[in-house]
Amino acid sequence: MSPLDQSPNMLPPVRQLPPFRLFRPTTPAEAVGILGSEETPPICYAGGTDLCLSVHEGRSVSSLLSLNTLDGLRGAEARNGTLAIGALATLDELSTHDQVTAIPGLAEALGAIANVRIRFRATIGGNVMARRTAYEVPILLAALDARLVFESSVGRRELRAADIWTAGDLGRSLLTEIEIPLTEGLALDYDRTLRPWMTQAAATGGIERVAVGTRFLRPALLSGDPGESAESRFSGLPGEFNDVLLTRGYVTGTGAALLKRQRARLAKG
Amino acid sequence: MSDTVSISCSVNGEPVAAEVPTSTTLADFIREACGLTGTKIACGHAVCGACTVHLDGVPVASCSAYAFEADGSEIRTVEGLEDADGELDPVQAAFADLSAFQCGYCTSGMIMLTRALLDRDPNPSGETIRKWLNSNICRCTGYELIVEAVARAAEAANAGPMR
Amino acid sequence: MNESARLEVVGRPARRKDARDKVRGKAGYTTDISLPGMLHAKALRSAIAHARLVGIDASAARGLPGVHAVLTRDGIGEDIAPTYGYFIKDQPIVALDKVRYEGDIVAAVAAETEAIADAALRLIEVEYEELPPAASIEDALSDGAAELFEEAPMGIVPAYGAGASAELRPRPNVCYRFNYETGSPDVFETCDHVFEDTFHFSRMQHFHLEPFAAVAQWLDGDRIEVSTSCQNPFALRKELGRVFKLPENNISVRVPFVGGGYGSKNNCKAEPIAILLARMTGRPVRFALTHDENFLTNTQHAAILKLKTGVMNDGTLVARDSEIFLDSGAYSDASPLVAEKAGYRIPGPYRYRHIRTSCDCVMTNTAPAGPFRGFGGTQTSWACESQMDMIADRLGMDPLEFRLKNLIDLGEPFVPGESGMDSDLREGLELVAREIGYRKRKKNPVPNRGVGLALGFKDGGGVNKPAQARIKVSTFGDIFLHCGTVEIGQGAHSALSAVVAEILGAPAGRVRYMPIDTDHTPYDQGTNASSAISVMGQAVERAARSLRAQVLDFAADRLGAEPQDLDLEDWHIRKGNEALPLAPMIMGYFGGTGWEFAADGFHKAETDHSAPLETQCVFWELGWGAADIEVDPDTGLITVHKLVVSGDAGQAINPLVCRGQDEGAAVMGLGQALFEEMVYDGTQLMNGNALAYRVPMAQDLPAEFVSITQEQGHGPGPFGAKGMGEGGMLPVAPAIANALFDATGVRVAALPLSPPRVKAALEKGF
Numbered sequence A: 001m002s003p004l005d006q007s008p009n010m011l012p013p014v015r016q017l018p019p020f021r022l023f024r025p026t027t028p029a030e031a032v033g034i035l036g037s038e039e040t041p042p043i044c045y046a047g048g049t050d051l052c053l054s055v056h057e058g059r060s061v062s063s064l065l066s067l068n069t070l071d072g073l074r075g076a077e078a079r080n081g082t083l084a085i086g087a088l089a090t091l092d093e094l095s096t097h098d099q100v101t102a103i104p105g106l107a108e109a110l111g112a113i114a115n116v117r118i119r120f121r122a123t124i125g126g127n128v129m130a131r132r133t134a135y136e137v138p139i140l141l142a143a144l145d146a147r148l149v150f151e152s153s154v155g156r157r158e159l160r161a162a163d164i165w166t167a168g169d170l171g172r173s174l175l176t177e178i179e180i181p182l183t184e185g186l187a188l189d190y191d192r193t194l195r196p197w198m199t200q201a202a203a204t205g206g207i208e209r210v211a212v213g214t215r216f217l218r219p220a221l222l223s224g225d226p227g228e229s230a231e232s233r234f235s236g237l238p239g240e241f242n243d244v245l246l247t248r249g250y251v252t253g254t255g256a257a258l259l260k261r262q263r264a265r266l267a268k269g
Numbered sequence B: 001m002s003d004t005v006s007i008s009c010s011v012n013g014e015p016v017a018a019e020v021p022t023s024t025t026l027a028d029f030i031r032e033a034c035g036l037t038g039t040k041i042a043c044g045h046a047v048c049g050a051c052t053v054h055l056d057g058v059p060v061a062s063c064s065a066y067a068f069e070a071d072g073s074e075i076r077t078v079e080g081l082e083d084a085d086g087e088l089d090p091v092q093a094a095f096a097d098l099s100a101f102q103c104g105y106c107t108s109g110m111i112m113l114t115r116a117l118l119d120r121d122p123n124p125s126g127e128t129i130r131k132w133l134n135s136n137i138c139r140c141t142g143y144e145l146i147v148e149a150v151a152r153a154a155e156a157a158n159a160g161p162m163r
Numbered sequence C: 001m002n003e004s005a006r007l008e009v010v011g012r013p014a015r016r017k018d019a020r021d022k023v024r025g026k027a028g029y030t031t032d033i034s035l036p037g038m039l040h041a042k043a044l045r046s047a048i049a050h051a052r053l054v055g056i057d058a059s060a061a062r063g064l065p066g067v068h069a070v071l072t073r074d075g076i077g078e079d080i081a082p083t084y085g086y087f088i089k090d091q092p093i094v095a096l097d098k099v100r101y102e103g104d105i106v107a108a109v110a111a112e113t114e115a116i117a118d119a120a121l122r123l124i125e126v127e128y129e130e131l132p133p134a135a136s137i138e139d140a141l142s143d144g145a146a147e148l149f150e151e152a153p154m155g156i157v158p159a160y161g162a163g164a165s166a167e168l169r170p171r172p173n174v175c176y177r178f179n180y181e182t183g184s185p186d187v188f189e190t191c192d193h194v195f196e197d198t199f200h201f202s203r204m205q206h207f208h209l210e211p212f213a214a215v216a217q218w219l220d221g222d223r224i225e226v227s228t229s230c231q232n233p234f235a236l237r238k239e240l241g242r243v244f245k246l247p248e249n250n251i252s253v254r255v256p257f258v259g260g261g262y263g264s265k266n267n268c269k270a271e272p273i274a275i276l277l278a279r280m281t282g283r284p285v286r287f288a289l290t291h292d293e294n295f296l297t298n299t300q301h302a303a304i305l306k307l308k309t310g311v312m313n314d315g316t317l318v319a320r321d322s323e324i325f326l327d328s329g330a331y332s333d334a335s336p337l338v339a340e341k342a343g344y345r346i347p348g349p350y351r352y353r354h355i356r357t358s359c360d361c362v363m364t365n366t367a368p369a370g371p372f373r374g375f376g377g378t379q380t381s382w383a384c385e386s387q388m389d390m391i392a393d394r395l396g397m398d399p400l401e402f403r404l405k406n407l408i409d410l411g412e413p414f415v416p417g418e419s420g421m422d423s424d425l426r427e428g429l430e431l432v433a434r435e436i437g438y439r440k441r442k443k444n445p446v447p448n449r450g451v452g453l454a455l456g457f458k459d460g461g462g463v464n465k466p467a468q469a470r471i472k473v474s475t476f477g478d479i480f481l482h483c484g485t486v487e488i489g490q491g492a493h494s495a496l497s498a499v500v501a502e503i504l505g506a507p508a509g510r511v512r513y514m515p516i517d518t519d520h521t522p523y524d525q526g527t528n529a530s531s532a533i534s535v536m537g538q539a540v541e542r543a544a545r546s547l548r549a550q551v552l553d554f555a556a557d558r559l560g561a562e563p564q565d566l567d568l569e570d571w572h573i574r575k576g577n578e579a580l581p582l583a584p585m586i587m588g589y590f591g592g593t594g595w596e597f598a599a600d601g602f603h604k605a606e607t608d609h610s611a612p613l614e615t616q617c618v619f620w621e622l623g624w625g626a627a628d629i630e631v632d633p634d635t636g637l638i639t640v641h642k643l644v645v646s647g648d649a650g651q652a653i654n655p656l657v658c659r660g661q662d663e664g665a666a667v668m669g670l671g672q673a674l675f676e677e678m679v680y681d682g683t684q685l686m687n688g689n690a691l692a693y694r695v696p697m698a699q700d701l702p703a704e705f706v707s708i709t710q711e712q713g714h715g716p717g718p719f720g721a722k723g724m725g726e727g728g729m730l731p732v733a734p735a736i737a738n739a740l741f742d743a744t745g746v747r748v749a750a751l752p753l754s755p756p757r758v759k760a761a762l763e764k765g766f
């Protein structure tokens, strides 16, 4: 249920949209062209597992750009010291992909998100572009210092994954790729035992990056020297990191305890 | 560009051709255009899985997919499981025999989810069964009897039709 | 009578009657109904928690092509009683003067399609004048709190028996208070200890998968036909008759299969709007809410429970004084009835010399709360069973021994004037204790691991509940069972059919449970309170026995034999070694067109002023539970290693179905214990959809999950059966909290036992 903008009224989820204009491009270039040329850019449709929710929440869709028919933007490949993941790769596909297993911990983490049925459909790009605090891919990507690659009619743009929350309107851009720098010793540990209250990704390889996600707050990224104590890593947590389900005090104490375990697991390999 | 889209697909093995509004969900297409109301719409957000059907063999929440995606595809619903003589699929039979349902509203989806699992892995471990069943919600049974029914269905299918 | 030794149908794990339809997608629900010319309804709701309704402009919506009607308060005339409710008629069909929660309905549209109806809602303009809200029990009871109802709405207090009473609106924002007292409070003076503790109970949503839905027609100017996803068609019909000022024989309520309810689908929900829009348009109207709207329609009661318990040094319980506050939300719905039950059940199944309770229904600007599996018993079992362990600890006693010492005996009345306990409570408790290894365990063998027990308790079978059944058998022995128990998943149609088949010596497949239509179906008060087997079952049993006697009398006449020398076997008369087919006998007497035997059966507990609730309780519903848990002190996360639940079916009509009931109930309790909760930020619901609201899923099951259906044989139903289906939920949360205390010495008295809450308690250390 959603209050419509500033309206004092609440509307039921929209189960049946009015007909929309449907675009079914076959190449990424064609898709980018449509996003750039239409007066109101059509809304991208990948696996649809989040889009339908946002429609129910009141998002109006006058035109839809189906990405299902696109060639490419799937799979993953290591090149030039980065792991490049296609935005349309499904979580299921990635959870067993041999290039993804090159980063210890990543395939397991992606294979733990949602459930079997959703993972068949849900794309990694859709998880990021939904920009919902409850979703986990942005947490993983923040810890991995990933970059998001967008194409639009004005060219290519890169964004740090951790900056997706503040990037503003991306309606004319197509997320094409996610690039993870393959630094020496890169490994990920993702602890989601406390979901939905909090989850935590820790990545090694040079500096240590810890990303903490909760249900209602944008993930916090805490990075620094791996030798630093777990407690002091968490002293960097934003002051207002509270929501209706948890307090900052809980997150710092619990996060530090989880981090110690994560470090031990990462050290064991 | 038109407001409608033409779809030709197969539904439970029968060819279907229809012209529907672009925004028609797969669930509405199945329930209304095809008249197959065994597929239930419950939570509406792909969460509960009561609307699970197979789209080219993949279990999909039809409430959160659009009919246009089915163009050129094969759809399978709960109505397509039994054979021409009305003989139940082993999954249906196991759910019936173990009372692995109560109100029945999740049952079509649970059965389609299980069918998709057994199509991929005819001998799933208990852990695999729970992992798959974790996709759909049953508010009535507490899942235990469903887990048992899935195991029973796998056994029955492996034992062959003569047993 | 050792009847169970020769049961043929009852007691077997047979396929349910609805199995084949349900596994094939052929079972029909209200949401599947589609009538020619049917319109679709959608509702506009307030996003403001508390406001005066200044004006509504729906003209643009009315003008939208495809829109057939827009219902607002302006469309409600003198010919309609505009509000409904159980004891208190306070809930308007659409908002009249005020809106009282975020989600209160202000208007509804009927249109050719759902999409058009959605579009029309966006064109409705509403002007509100905001009022200060009361978000919680504490808020609503504070000085100067805004009042939801400045004047008391029309309401009634039913007759109560010995010791019980109630008042409407005892104070502002309290719509109903139930009181019960027995014995003298002076005994508190004699107690060695008096312990006072407060418990908080969180609020869940039923999360039935089929939404509230109704398809209504207004025919011939004054006749209503409505198919609905509803648990109590007759009570609904009566209420619709009052609201629409129509005689009840002009209203037909039909109930197909119901896709889950867990209590929520009682009384008016989607029906009044569907009916009114049908009247306005002259077309059939389907009003199926979305699942998200379920969260805004009916919920469980959050509660604060204050217990004061007097006890002797040796662990003898003496007195219990309790004050309960239920968060009723914005409208009373079933709150007064829940208050009655919570107030009555709070002592638990223990012996006291004095009991005093009061239970207040507190109105808040949140979604209306109503009946929910356990019906007040979940709240009271949480508080009572937590305090039992706390007291045992303070007295230095073992919690199991403390309970065993105080439990009511088999046959002993719960309170003066009540019926006797119809389960051996100690037997059940020892059973789950044994299964969890309670007595054999070493104290804290593993740090942070512990076990806990609890005994959930409620009176079952409803209060003063009449039920009637009718059985007909055709010439060739085809059996028609007419009764009003709704098939909501519990397997009642199969169970009641099995009772009939058993008594008539027929295979279960001969019985057809006829579709429910209040025009033809005999009266039933409602499918709730675990009453199908214990109340309707008795009516069905009587009807079947009476029909059997008729048939045997008829055959005896025909054969010149004595009825007691005859038996009925698959529509043959067994006489010694002979099996004589009945059909030729029937046609020989009644003519070739044949005949139908028919019989009615009725049941109601006797009215009895010495019983506090005016009738003695039909049966006592128990849920014994035990949990073995471990807590991670760094995170507060509880892992349940093993959960044991047990109910007493008396005699299981179908053991698989009984097992499913206990397990389903227990898993609901597990969600309540660990994580499931409607999260409010003030008056705003933060997780009102299926993605945000977490219910238990397959991977939440404990590593070991054991459910044991006891068949103690003392029930009032057919063959000694008792009701079940709620009991399994009641002990789970307190058993886990007690196990947490066993593991850590820390008591958490609020639900859910979420990691942040548990960790905070562990850090505080008490």
Ligand SMILES: Cc1cc2nc3c(=O)[nH]c(=O)nc-3n(C[C@H](O)[C@H](O)[C@H](O)COP(=O)(O)OP(=O)(O)OC[C@H]3O[C@@H](n4cnc5c(N)ncnc54)[C@H](O)[C@@H]3O)c2cc1C
Residues within 6 Å of the ligand: A043, A044, A045, A046, A047, A048, A049, A050, A051, A052, A067, A087, A088, A112, A113, A114, A115, A118, A121, A122, A123, A124, A125, A126, A127, A128, A129, A130, A134, A135, A136, A137, A173, A174, A175, A176, B045, B046, B047, B048, C691
């Ligand atoms: C039952 C259920 C359980 C879930 N559980 C979890 C969970 O445990 N953890 C978790 O992290 N998530 C969870 N999710 C969320 C799920 O992972 C996301 O919905 C999914 O990853 C989104 O991918 P999609 O392909 O379906 O996206 P879509 O729904 O198709 O799109 C999502 C959004 O991204 C935009 N978009 C998609 N692709 C692109 C692109 N290439 N370029 C630009 N914009 C694009 C769309 O316009 C839309 O706004 C759950 C969802 C469901 C329904």
